[in-house]
Amino acid sequence: MKKNCAYDVVIAGGALTGLSMAALLADTNVNVALVAPSAPPVRDRRTTAVAAGPQTLLNACGVWKKINHAEPIRHIRVLDIGRPQPLNFYAHHHAPFGWIIDNADLLGALKERVREAKNISMIDDVVTRVEADAHFSSIATQRHGTLKAKVLAAADGRQSKLRQQAGIAAHQQLYKQTAIVAMLSHTHPHHQMALEYFMPTGPLAVLPFVSEKNKHHSALVWSTTPDAAADLMIMTEQTFCAWLKKYVGEWLGDITLASARQAWPLNELKAEKSFKARLVLLGEAAHAMHPIAGQGYNLTMRNLGALKKIWRDIKHTGGDVGAHCALAGYHRARQFDTWRMMTAMDGLVKGFSNNLPGFSLLRQLGLSVVDLSPSLKEKFANQAMGTEISASSRKSIKIV
Numbered sequence: 001m002k003k004n005c006a007y008d009v010v011i012a013g014g015a016l017t018g019l020s021m022a023a024l025l026a027d028t029n030v031n032v033a034l035v036a037p038s039a040p041p042v043r044d045r046r047t048t049a050v051a052a053g054p055q056t057l058l059n060a061c062g063v064w065k066k067i068n069h070a071e072p073i074r075h076i077r078v079l080d081i082g083r084p085q086p087l088n089f090y091a092h093h094h095a096p097f098g099w100i101i102d103n104a105d106l107l108g109a110l111k112e113r114v115r116e117a118k119n120i121s122m123i124d125d126v127v128t129r130v131e132a133d134a135h136f137s138s139i140a141t142q143r144h145g146t147l148k149a150k151v152l153a154a155a156d157g158r159q160s161k162l163r164q165q166a167g168i169a170a171h172q173q174l175y176k177q178t179a180i181v182a183m184l185s186h187t188h189p190h191h192q193m194a195l196e197y198f199m200p201t202g203p204l205a206v207l208p209f210v211s212e213k214n215k216h217h218s219a220l221v222w223s224t225t226p227d228a229a230a231d232l233m234i235m236t237e238q239t240f241c242a243w244l245k246k247y248v249g250e251w252l253g254d255i256t257l258a259s260a261r262q263a264w265p266l267n268e269l270k271a272e273k274s275f276k277a278r279l280v281l282l283g284e285a286a287h288a289m290h291p292i293a294g295q296g297y298n299l300t301m302r303n304l305g306a307l308k309k310i311w312r313d314i315k316h317t318g319g320d321v322g323a324h325c326a327l328a329g330y331h332r333a334r335q336f337d338t339w340r341m342m343t344a345m346d347g348l349v350k351g352f353s354n355n356l357p358g359f360s361l362l363r364q365l366g367l368s369v370v371d372l373s374p375s376l377k378e379k380f381a382n383q384a385m386g387t388e389i390s391a392s393s394r395k396s397i398k399i400v
């Protein structure tokens, strides 16, 4: 840690967003301090579906090769409770729809990369206050005094205290759904297939993880009403797996739990703006969404990639990375994609998580139309799995 010395960027928060921002800056000459409490209170049992764009970013900054296991998704099956016929999407050849990674693995790889970087100091602490003047942000910490930086990047999550302190309002929408996540063990291989089952109470996703000789694992993300989720959390493993099999059927064979279950209440949050004087909000501090299509981290990565380029270029020309024009430029560059993705995810949740008769009929009709049109099917696959299909991989998708 640098005493009495100014950093270019101080990042507050060391989960997926904070660590990813730091890792992306690891190959630049931007001078960074990452302030994060070292041990997370609970192990994150989620997995993340990483799309092609963010994968390229993780690869370029040296994180991808440090990840122990990233399982490609080559087949997506979409089911709707009122429609017996599934929609199937196949990715052929080299380009999968995306990769499933254990969050603990991703966090470990990011941390390792950040530790190697000469331009990044890791400070085990929390930020308590922040004040900006014309030239600097003064960042008070619990145990390391006050740090000075050109800009504070707040990556302190959806309940961001730093956002609240800065007086930036946020719109929140409660979906009245909770996601139960767990790792499943099963007797049949998953063949790199992701299953997305839309039900009025919320979507149920089974995502491919490991399939080796005697070891077959998939990640479960089961979104349902808070009451049903509370029941699912306390029922015995046997009853839980029996319920699960009612929905997913026999294709995975016998299912048991390979991890503890974890519950994540779901809501949508959008900060009114993503920056203020010498402060920028990152990740869920700025935008949080339903994981219906695994888009939250993917959107964050696209935003962080844009911010990295802006800061790297400013540093090259000796400019001020916290200047109003730098942060406003970032906001302008990313606001449309952020709005578009949040609107699309909210639409998916509302369109698929209800059992109003009119909606249900429209949904069946919509899915049948999608089924008949290859280009609509491709768009639907993008939305349903949060994948971005590049021009090259588009050629290799087979729609059945």
Ligand SMILES: Cc1cc2nc3c(=O)[nH]c(=O)nc-3n(C[C@H](O)[C@H](O)[C@H](O)COP(=O)(O)OP(=O)(O)OC[C@H]3O[C@@H](n4cnc5c(N)ncnc54)[C@H](O)[C@@H]3O)c2cc1C
Residues within 6 Å of the ligand: 012, 013, 014, 015, 016, 017, 018, 035, 036, 037, 040, 046, 047, 048, 049, 050, 125, 126, 127, 128, 155, 156, 157, 158, 161, 179, 181, 221, 264, 282, 283, 284, 285, 291, 293, 294, 295, 296, 297, 298, 299, 300
């Ligand atoms: C069930 C579920 C499944 C998901 N699946 C996917 C998926 O498949 N694909 C995808 O793209 N996205 C997915 N997401 C979204 C993704 O997980 C989130 O976007 C991401 O975890 C948000 O990370 P974050 O770092 O912004 O926030 P958080 O994880 O909330 O981290 C905030 C961090 O800041 C720290 N902190 C708080 N206050 C301070 C302070 N004052 N000073 C310093 N540190 C502080 C906290 O300790 C914490 O470590 C999913 C989300 C859920 C709920």
